[in-house]
Amino acid sequence: MSNATRTPKMRSANTYWLSNLVGQGAINLFLLALSLACLLPFVVILAASFSTENSIVNQGYSLLPKDFNTLAYQYLLVDSAQVLQSYLVSVTITTIGAPLGLLIMALVAYAMTRKHFQYRKAVAFYIFFTMLFSGGLVPSYILITQYLQLKDTLAVLIVPSLVVGGWVLILRTYFRDLPEELLDAARIDGSGEWRTFFQIVVPLSTPGLATVGLFSMLMYWNDWFTSLLYIEKTALFPIQYLLYTIVNNMDFLDLLSQQAGVRVDPPRIPARMAMVVLAIGPILLAYPFVQRYFVRGIRVGSLKE
Amino acid sequence: MSDPKMARISRRNFLKWTGTALAASGLAACAPAAPQAQQGAATTGAAATDALVYYYGTRANFKDVAVVQEAVSKFLMDKIGVGIQLNPLDWSTYSDKMQLKNAASEKYDMAFTANWTNDYYNNVKNGTLLDITDSLQKLAPTLWKDVNPGAWDSARVQKKVYAAINQQTWTANFGPRCPKQYADKYGLDWDKINKLEDMEPFWEAVKNGEPADVKAIGCDDKGSGAIWGVYYKAGVIGGSSFGVINLDDKDAKAMPDWEFQPWVDTLKMVKKWNDAGYYGKEPWPAADFAAKERSAKYASHFHNNKPGVEAEMKSITSFDWTAKILAKNYLENGPAATMTGVNKQTTNADACIKYFEQVNTDKDLYNMLCYGIENKHWVWKDKEKGVIGLPDGVTAENSPYNPNSDWMFGNQFNAYYTDPSKVGAWEATRKLNEEATPSPVVGFVFDQTPVKTELAQIQAISEEYKTLGTGFFDLDQALPEYTKRAKDSGADKVIEEINKQLDSWRASK
Numbered sequence: 001m002s003n004a005t006r007t008p009k010m011r012s013a014n015t016y017w018l019s020n021l022v023g024q025g026a027i028n029l030f031l032l033a034l035s036l037a038c039l040l041p042f043v044v045i046l047a048a049s050f051s052t053e054n055s056i057v058n059q060g061y062s063l064l065p066k067d068f069n070t071l072a073y074q075y076l077l078v079d080s081a082q083v084l085q086s087y088l089v090s091v092t093i094t095t096i097g098a099p100l101g102l103l104i105m106a107l108v109a110y111a112m113t114r115k116h117f118q119y120r121k122a123v124a125f126y127i128f129f130t131m132l133f134s135g136g137l138v139p140s141y142i143l144i145t146q147y148l149q150l151k152d153t154l155a156v157l158i159v160p161s162l163v164v165g166g167w168v169l170i171l172r173t174y175f176r177d178l179p180e181e182l183l184d185a186a187r188i189d190g191s192g193e194w195r196t197f198f199q200i201v202v203p204l205s206t207p208g209l210a211t212v213g214l215f216s217m218l219m220y221w222n223d224w225f226t227s228l229l230y231i232e233k234t235a236l237f238p239i240q241y242l243l244y245t246i247v248n249n250m251d252f253l254d255l256l257s258q259q260a261g262v263r264v265d266p267p268r269i270p271a272r273m274a275m276v277v278l279a280i281g282p283i284l285l286a287y288p289f290v291q292r293y294f295v296r297g298i299r300v301g302s303l304k305e
Numbered sequence: 306m307s308d309p310k311m312a313r314i315s316r317r318n319f320l321k322w323t324g325t326a327l328a329a330s331g332l333a334a335c336a337p338a339a340p341q342a343q344q345g346a347a348t349t350g351a352a353a354t355d356a357l358v359y360y361y362g363t364r365a366n367f368k369d370v371a372v373v374q375e376a377v378s379k380f381l382m383d384k385i386g387v388g389i390q391l392n393p394l395d396w397s398t399y400s401d402k403m404q405l406k407n408a409a410s411e412k413y414d415m416a417f418t419a420n421w422t423n424d425y426y427n428n429v430k431n432g433t434l435l436d437i438t439d440s441l442q443k444l445a446p447t448l449w450k451d452v453n454p455g456a457w458d459s460a461r462v463q464k465k466v467y468a469a470i471n472q473q474t475w476t477a478n479f480g481p482r483c484p485k486q487y488a489d490k491y492g493l494d495w496d497k498i499n500k501l502e503d504m505e506p507f508w509e510a511v512k513n514g515e516p517a518d519v520k521a522i523g524c525d526d527k528g529s530g531a532i533w534g535v536y537y538k539a540g541v542i543g544g545s546s547f548g549v550i551n552l553d554d555k556d557a558k559a560m561p562d563w564e565f566q567p568w569v570d571t572l573k574m575v576k577k578w579n580d581a582g583y584y585g586k587e588p589w590p591a592a593d594f595a596a597k598e599r600s601a602k603y604a605s606h607f608h609n610n611k612p613g614v615e616a617e618m619k620s621i622t623s624f625d626w627t628a629k630i631l632a633k634n635y636l637e638n639g640p641a642a643t644m645t646g647v648n649k650q651t652t653n654a655d656a657c658i659k660y661f662e663q664v665n666t667d668k669d670l671y672n673m674l675c676y677g678i679e680n681k682h683w684v685w686k687d688k689e690k691g692v693i694g695l696p697d698g699v700t701a702e703n704s705p706y707n708p709n710s711d712w713m714f715g716n717q718f719n720a721y722y723t724d725p726s727k728v729g730a731w732e733a734t735r736k737l738n739e740e741a742t743p744s745p746v747v748g749f750v751f752d753q754t755p756v757k758t759e760l761a762q763i764q765a766i767s768e769e770y771k772t773l774g775t776g777f778f779d780l781d782q783a784l785p786e787y788t789k790r791a792k793d794s795g796a797d798k799v800i801e802e803i804n805k806q807l808d809s810w811r812a813s814k
Contacts, residue, residue, distance in 0.1 A: 057596040078703060079368075138408040145409065228398050229405060234366040248397030249364050268595070 475639025523603030531774025579776025
């Protein structure tokens with residue numbers, strides 16, 4: 001990388017080779033340590049999810065499961081039909097919500113950057129306003145349950161989070177950086193607004209779109225709060241909410257043990273860890289998929305200059 | 306070279322995908338939403354007349370709720386002419402969901418309400434619950450007479466009752482419980498134990514005879530293992546962590562716990578035990594306590610030893626237990642722990658009260674809610690004694706209907722026993738309830754609003770001194786420190802406010 005700046009006169013080939021090795025080695029070591037720091041917690045979680053609670057409490061966490069067993073998973077997956085159903089709900093809202101939300105947010109953001117759009121300031125203010133103020137929990141609840149009648153529907157898990165103000169502004173920044181001349185050229189060549197947007201603006205903004213798309217996907221996948229407010233039918237529980245209730249009910253049972261007659265005794269800590277493993281699984285696939293767009297986006301940007 | 310080509314393809318694809326996704330999402334999002342919304346509106350509308358909409362907590366969502374709902378509705382139709390719509394909500398989210406419903410004035414008929422979830426006193430204050438004092442006496446006379454007047458008093462706010470009480474164990478039943486293996490090994494004889502100090506020789510023997518990781522007295526870092534207020538006759542008042550009253554004094558005034566000599570004496574006694582090593586080197590983390598208990602890592606623990614507790618502990622830990630109650634029983638706010646209230650939005654209040662009468666007096670109906678349908682969710686093990694069990698092949702985990710919370714629905718003393726060793730426990734519990742001495746402040750509800758900030762601050766300070774009650778502090782230093790910090794945060798003002806409200810409450814009685 002720094003070959004060009006060093007002259008062969010100043011250092012012999014031998015020392016150069018050596019210092020390069022040391023430098024490379026240091027960087028590699030650093031990156032190795034960094035990846036381990038990211039990876040090890042997951043290994044610990046995975047190991048703990050296969051351990052017994054007693055071994056965790058008495059001997060602590062470790063990198064390998066102690067008293068290997070699958071009790072925690074059996075406990076969480078006792079109703080496997082429900083777990084599958086919940087995965088389906090989560091996948092559905094993520095695959096519908098994220099692209100749809102991205103499309104709407106991109107269209108809004110793009111319109112806000114077009115200089116000949118008369119109300120762009122008003123729209124920008126409207127979007128910005130929602131970032132500062134919200135209607136509050138109870139009014140939103142009344143709106144959604146009583147006026148929109150969205151309680152216990154799939155739509156309530158998708159619609160309220162389609163557009164996020166902050167992300168619209170991120171996209172606007174991306175679109176604003178596109179050279180005006182490019183869009184003018186497209187228009188002169190006879191491209192309409194739709195074609196300009198989808199064939200010129202979108203391909204040139206993939207990093208921004210990928211970022212927001214990933215955010216949106218993660219938001220839909222991780223969202224349990226919306227379900228807490230609006231979902232009572234178990235058939236519509238997303239996976240995160242299902243796991244949340246299973247694990248929380250476990251804690252609650254302890255509190256209730258005073259009154260409840262016979263207690264069901266769940267493996268608390270391993271089940272918590274198993275929940276993490278089950279919850280992160282599928283969304284991991286989103287990262288490599290989206291990463292493609294980051295890389296290409298950077299290249300497109302460099303060619304443009 | 307291949308790049309632009311790829312880009313073109315993906316651009317085209319992107320358009321295609323977007324189009325498909327848009328069409329699909331349009332169909333998926335709109336199509337199911339519309340009929341469901343209508344359906345929702347229809348059920349809400351119909352529920353007001355046909356079925357009582359009933360919300361309560363549950364430990365899991367059971368498949369067969371609909372089956373039970375149908376059976377219960379059929380039963381109720383014959384008796385009182387309405388059906389029921391069961392809406393179990395997870396415990397973890399119950400309180401939050403109910404608060405939202407109440408704030409939004411959502412329509413429903415009945416809900417579980419208590420002093421620990423879906424807060425009863427808040428609901429009364431916010432006008433969520435209907436005053437049912439008169440209608441209970443008129444339409445649910447058996448229930449009204451079955452619950453003793455002292456208990457109704459604890460559900461009263463400004464002389465009015467806003468919820469029906471589900472009878473269960475109300476008293477603290479405080480005392481030590483021990484894994485039987487240690488009691489036998491070190492010759493613990495309950496006949497000789499009349500106060501906690503009498504346990505000292507036993508603890509000493511355990512400490513000397515067992516490995517270091519077995520505590521003579523189990524304790525955790527959240528204060529479990531401390532001696533409960535009832536033991537030294539301190540009653541809770543005002544929902545604060547530090548205000549106490551003398552339970553034996555009819556005209557008791559609230560005072561901070563550091564001025565209550567029996568508490569200070571208790572702390573000294575506990576400190577002595579801790580110095581002797583009975584509590585071990587350090588308290589366990591609260592999260593580990595249950596696991597430690599299951600592996601018998603303590604020889605005794607202070608807790609609520611209600612009738613049948615030995616069988617219950619055995620079912621949790623799978624070894625034998627022995628226990629004794631060592632404190633006088635008082636009736637404090639126990640009854641307010643399990644109640645069912647009627648929502649003000651209901652159009653069917655009378656039917657709700659009639660339902661309370663049915664569910665608290667009719668064993669068949671009540672046990673249907675608690676355990677499900679006979680031969681499907683449970684079978685008789687011993688019909689004469691009222692003992693039931695799970696059908697073959699059904700376990701507590703995979704049962705399609707097993708809420709395991711009989712106190713949720715009504716009078717627990719009407720429940721079938723799930724364990725032969727518990728037979729007779731209900732009668733014994735009822736006796737304890739009835740013999741309990743009412744606390745001098747039963748029914749007094751402290752309005753925290755004027756001192757909310759002070760209470761929150763003192764609460765946070767008390768949290769830091771949680772293990773004061775298990776002797777893990779240098780008492781001579783920690784107690785004055787705690788006193789000073791609490792006083793600086795306005796403890797005197799809080800006590801003054803409690804006593805002011807207490808006086809006007811007494812005057813109005």
